[in-house]
Amino acid sequence: MEEDIQDVDSPYLTTLIYGMRGSGKTTLLTDVSLDIKKQPDWIVVDLTMGDALIPTLIELVYKQADSGLKSMLKKVDGISVSAAGIKIDYHHEQASVTNSPHQPLLESLAETLQQRKLKLLITIDEISSTPALREFVAIYQILLRNEYHIAL
Numbered sequence: 001m002e003e004d005i006q007d008v009d010s011p012y013l014t015t016l017i018y019g020m021r022g023s024g025k026t027t028l029l030t031d032v033s034l035d036i037k038k039q040p041d042w043i044v045v046d047l048t049m050g051d052a053l054i055p056t057l058i059e060l061v062y063k064q065a066d067s068g069l070k071s072m073l074k075k076v077d078g079i080s081v082s083a084a085g086i087k088i089d090y091h092h093e094q095a096s097v098t099n100s101p102h103q104p105l106l107e108s109l110a111e112t113l114q115q116r117k118l119k120l121l122i123t124i125d126e127i128s129s130t131p132a133l134r135e136f137v138a139i140y141q142i143l144l145r146n147e148y149h150i151a152l
Contacts, residue, residue, distance in 0.1 A: 005036060005121060005151045013144065013151040029123050036121045043113070044121045053132045054102040054139070057122065058109060072112045103139050110148035119149040 005013060017025045037044045045060040047053060113120055122140075127133060143150050 005032070013149075014140075015152070026125055029125055033121065033123050041117060042119050042121060044123070047122060047124045049124065049126060049128055049130065049133070051130070051132050053124075053136045054106065057136075058105065061109065061113075061120070069112070069116055069118070072116065102135065103142065106139050106143065107146070110143050110146070110150060114148055119151070121151045124152075 005015075017028060019025050033044050033046055036042050043061055043064050045057055045064070047056060047060070050056070110120075124133075140150065140152055
């Protein structure tokens with residue numbers, strides 16, 4: 001599975017694992033996540049379901065970034081960093097252009113990662129259909145179409 005995730009043309013960049021309770025889904029997800037984390041050109045973000053999927057994703061990418069990537073992320077319009085932590089500010093012009101104020105922000109994040117030749121693996125355990133997840137998946141699909149190396 002790890003080999004498939006590392007191939008930008010793989011149909012397995014987006015994988016849904018399902019099965020009966022206790023069948024090892026979370027263990028498999030954890031193993032894949034830990035194996036990919038060992039690769040120097042990957043950032044792995046393990047998300048939990050909630051209303052703030054996208055802001056949490058951005059914050060966790062920032063926390064794992066080296067100083068060069070952090071510097072680049074600070075230049076992304078909509079992300080500001082202070083001693084108190086990371087803050088995501090949406091500009092009204094961005095929100096009116098797209099259905100989601102998150103889309104331009106995630107596209108900028110993906111572009112920044114691509115410039116640094118970094119790939120992103122996002123894992124979400126125990127998903128449920130929520131507005132936040134539907135928004136995230138819609139943007140994720142656009143990022144894949146734009147050929148950013150992001151796996152889910």
